[in-house]
Amino acid sequence: MTISPPLDAAAPSPESHEAAHANYSLTGFIIFLCSESVIFLAFFSGYAVLKLSALQWLPPGVEGLEWRTPLLYTVVLVSSSGTVALAEHFLSKGQIWGFRAFWLLSMAMGAVFLYGQAIEWRSLDFGITSGSFGSCFYLLTGFHGLHVLSGILLMALMLQRSFRPANYAAGEQGVIATSLFWHFVDVIWVLLFLLLYAWS
Amino acid sequence: MTSTAGVESRILRAPHPVPGAPDNWKRFFSFNTDAKVIGIQYIATALFFLLVGGLLAMIMRGELITPEADLVDRTVYNGLYTMHGTIMLFLFIFPVLNGLNNLLIPCMIGAPDMAFPKLNAAAFWLVPVFGVILMASFLVPGGPASSGWWSYPPVSLQNPLGHLINGEALWILAVALSGISSIMGAVNFVTTILRMRAPGMTLTRMPIFCWTAFSAQTIQLIGLPALTGGAVMLLFDLVVGTSFYRPEGGGDPVLYQHFFWFYSHPAVYVIILPVFGVFSELFPVYARKPLFGYPFVAGASLVIVGLSLIVWVHHMFPSGVPQWMRDAFMVTTMLIAVPTGIKVFAWLATLWGGKLRLNTAMLFALGGLFNFVFAGVTGIMLATVPVDIHVNNTYFVVGHFHYVIYGAATMGVYAAIYHWFPKFTGHMYYEGLGKLHFLLTFIGTSLNFFPMHPLGLMGMPRRVSSYDPEFAFWNVIASLGAFLLGVSIIPFLLNLVSSWVRGAKAPANPWNAIGLEWLLPSPPPAENFEEHVPTVISGPYGYGTGRPLVEHQDEIERALLQA
Ligand code: HEM
Numbered sequence: 211m212t213i214s215p216p217l218d219a220a221a222p223s224p225e226s227h228e229a230a231h232a233n234y235s236l237t238g239f240i241i242f243l244c245s246e247s248v249i250f251l252a253f254f255s256g257y258a259v260l261k262l263s264a265l266q267w268l269p270p271g272v273e274g275l276e277w278r279t280p281l282l283y284t285v286v287l288v289s290s291s292g293t294v295a296l297a298e299h300f301l302s303k304g305q306i307w308g309f310r311a312f313w314l315l316s317m318a319m320g321a322v323f324l325y326g327q328a329i330e331w332r333s334l335d336f337g338i339t340s341g342s343f344g345s346c347f348y349l350l351t352g353f354h355g356l357h358v359l360s361g362i363l364l365m366a367l368m369l370q371r372s373f374r375p376a377n378y379a380a381g382e383q384g385v386i387a388t389s390l391f392w393h394f395v396d397v398i399w400v401l402l403f404l405l406l407y408a409w410s
Numbered sequence: 411m412t413s414t415a416g417v418e419s420r421i422l423r424a425p426h427p428v429p430g431a432p433d434n435w436k437r438f439f440s441f442n443t444d445a446k447v448i449g450i451q452y453i454a455t456a457l458f459f460l461l462v463g464g465l466l467a468m469i470m471r472g473e474l475i476t477p478e479a480d481l482v483d484r485t486v487y488n489g490l491y492t493m494h495g496t497i498m499l500f501l502f503i504f505p506v507l508n509g510l511n512n513l514l515i516p517c518m519i520g521a522p523d524m525a526f527p528k529l530n531a532a533a534f535w536l537v538p539v540f541g542v543i544l545m546a547s548f549l550v551p552g553g554p555a556s557s558g559w560w561s562y563p564p565v566s567l568q569n570p571l572g573h574l575i576n577g578e579a580l581w582i583l584a585v586a587l588s589g590i591s592s593i594m595g596a597v598n599f600v601t602t603i604l605r606m607r608a609p610g611m612t613l614t615r616m617p618i619f620c621w622t623a624f625s626a627q628t629i630q631l632i633g634l635p636a637l638t639g640g641a642v643m644l645l646f647d648l649v650v651g652t653s654f655y656r657p658e659g660g661g662d663p664v665l666y667q668h669f670f671w672f673y674s675h676p677a678v679y680v681i682i683l684p685v686f687g688v689f690s691e692l693f694p695v696y697a698r699k700p701l702f703g704y705p706f707v708a709g710a711s712l713v714i715v716g717l718s719l720i721v722w723v724h725h726m727f728p729s730g731v732p733q734w735m736r737d738a739f740m741v742t743t744m745l746i747a748v749p750t751g752i753k754v755f756a757w758l759a760t761l762w763g764g765k766l767r768l769n770t771a772m773l774f775a776l777g778g779l780f781n782f783v784f785a786g787v788t789g790i791m792l793a794t795v796p797v798d799i800h801v802n803n804t805y806f807v808v809g810h811f812h813y814v815i816y817g818a819a820t821m822g823v824y825a826a827i828y829h830w831f832p833k834f835t836g837h838m839y840y841e842g843l844g845k846l847h848f849l850l851t852f853i854g855t856s857l858n859f860f861p862m863h864p865l866g867l868m869g870m871p872r873r874v875s876s877y878d879p880e881f882a883f884w885n886v887i888a889s890l891g892a893f894l895l896g897v898s899i900i901p902f903l904l905n906l907v908s909s910w911v912r913g914a915k916a917p918a919n920p921w922n923a924i925g926l927e928w929l930l931p932s933p934p935p936a937e938n939f940e941e942h943v944p945t946v947i948s949g950p951y952g953y954g955t956g957r958p959l960v961e962h963q964d965e966i967e968r969a970l971l972q973a
């Protein structure tokens with residue numbers, strides 16, 4: 211055995227440790243997203259089974275869903291994926307204000323989408339207890355809406371973090387993770403839109 | 411400069427200070443982020459709930475020792491088996507396995523801790539939380555959930571007293587929290603295994619236990635969200651009055667069965683895969699031979715993951731599913747026997763001609779393997795549609811799965827606890843008490859669960875508190891076996907407590923085993939090797955080959971002896 215160095219030199223400093231752990235958060239987050247997508251898959255397949263086997267799918271008096279306004283809000287949500295990507299682009303070039311601007315814009319677009327959804331919910335003349343159709347509609351849109359809300363909150367957190375000095379110097383895993391989440395939420399919405407509004 | 415051994419002598423001599431946490435028993439009652447503390451927290455919590463679930467089982471077997479329903483009320487009996495199953499699965503077997511994962515994975519791959527220590531601690535602390543919620547359901551009006559651990563609608567949707575807070579709602583809440591906790595754990599385990607292995611430890615040099623844990627946790631990640639989704643819909647049906655499963659509103663009760671079994675069949679592999687891992691670790695150690703067919707044993711775990719996701723309908727053969735579905739799922743279910751059989755042959759070949767050392771851990775592993783093979787045969791019988799149509803919902807099924815979950819999985823867990831007890835407590839267990847525990851467990855298991863097979867074939871339905879007197883003979887034997895199993899816990903707990911308190915000091919490697927965890931002192935210091943992780947230079951299980959596992963192995967071993 212050779213002589214070991216003094217204790218303090220060998221002891222890991224807490225910072226280096228944090229950094230070592232931080233590397234894995236993106237891996238962990240991606241694994242989590244894959245897992246989360248299965249919940250949606252379960253809801254989607256439940257919806258499909260119920261719809262395909264239903265004797266009477268729409269509740270009495272309901273003709274179908276109006277799709278034009280929701281399509282408009284869909285466009286808003288989907289384009290926010292683009293603005294998020296732009297924000298990331300600015301971040302990678304070190305232009306922190308460009309990042310903040312587009313990041314905030316994406317948050318706003320998400321909020322507009324939620325607003326549109328709230329309006330739609332209030333205008334519908336069926337409720338969550340109106341048969342399987344009502345149950346599925348509100349569960350799916352509500353669960354997705356919760357994800358949009360979580361996305362906005364995550365983005366707010368990242369925005370706030372960007373004001374901490376030197377925080378974004380070496381690239382920020384949180385931003386990558388949040389934007390991945392946002393793209394995920396968008397893709398899910400497109401599928402949902404097809405299932406709920408286009409498939410009738 | 412680090413020492414030539416690549417491992418600081420400081421680490422090899424270290425006691426086990428946990429940074430920033432009390433260095434005594436109190437650390438087990440704190441929000442500690444050390445995987446080794448969390449592992450023991452999981453195992454202790456699980457053993458507590460094993461006692462609770464066991465007590466409920468004793469009451470049931472007490473009821474069943476006579477044909478009449480004379481000990482408890484019939485509705486109470488419904489609550490008993492529902493809670494027994496739920497507790498044993500969600501509060502005993504899953505937590506105890508996660509405890510093993512926490513103890514073993516970081517040490518075996520040379521990681522200082524789990525990838526996300528705080529998430530790890532949070533996942534653990536959810537267990538007592540939903541444990542309390544589930545226990546609280548004994549106290550609410552109407553009693554606990556009573557629709558079986560399947561919780562099939564429409565029975566589970568009845569809520570006769572009309573209270574918002576009822577046993578069924580608490581049951582769903584507890585299961586959902588359990589799911590969240592397991593997902594948090596699974597993200598952590600998978601990330602740790604993928605990203606934190608020691609230098610030189612390629613996937614093909616990873617111990618089988620880590621392969622099986624990885625496979626099991628992958629199943630959790632894919633399957634649990636489906637169950638959670640299904641459970642959310644059940645909760646809405648129960649509480650809000652939606653119509654996902656309510657036929658009155660156009661819902662489909664069989665849809666729930668699909669969600670439930672899409673997860674709950676794979677869940678049985680979440681249970682048995684880590685136990686396969688335990689077998690694969692223990693047999694080479696105690697037979698002094700390399701594991702036979704390592705790549706096949708490792709690969710078979712992944713095949714099992716894939717297959718386990720496409721067999722669930724074998725639980726629904728009598729549920730009015732179309733005939734093509736029955737045929738297809740019968741075939742996929744039988745295919746599972748292939749990778750499973752590969753593993754069994756690999757273990758037998760490992761044992762063959764070995765110098766067997768029959769200590770308590772090895773006895774439990776051998777007993778577990780024996781019971782597993784028996785249960786595999788009854789499993790294949792059940793997978794055959796014509797047989798299953800005859801015996802589904804009878805005691806034959808109950809016998810099958812208790813052979814697996816008690817006979818194989820729980821005995822495998824006992825094997826693991828004995829085998830790694832010296833490593834993580836620093837004390838040797840008492841061999842005599844251990845062997846007594848094994849003897850009582852093995853005899854108790856056989857007496858308790860074997861009679862269920864003839865009973866099922868004779869037609870005794872499950873989930874009943876009274877039965878035709880023609881079934882009495884086998885039921886008496888089963889009840890006696892159950893009480894014996896209850897007794898068997900006494901030497902076990904006695905052994906754990908007394909050897910931890912005053913057992914002989916354990917050396918670093920009491921079984922002459924090969925593996926990174928045995929190159930750490932007993933108990934390992936917090937953060938294991940820290941950053942002085944030895945470089946792995948060969949595959950696991952090099953028994954009798956003389957190949958060192960890591961660089962500078964001699965020096966590390968010498969230092970451990972001196973320490
Ligand atoms: C060769 C492997 C296996 C096969 C072919 C197999 C097959 C089956 C089949 C067809 C059933 C449905 C019986 C019915 O409900 O009518 C069943 C039930 C069950 N099996 Fe297995 N099984 C195997 C291994 C396992 C393992 C390893 C476990 C657990 C660790 C397990 C746990 C269970 C449980 C818990 C049930 C019953 C659930 C319930 O109805 O409450 N099985 N098995």
Ligand SMILES: [Cu+2]
Pocket residue numbers: 674675678721722724725
């Ligand atoms: Cu199954």
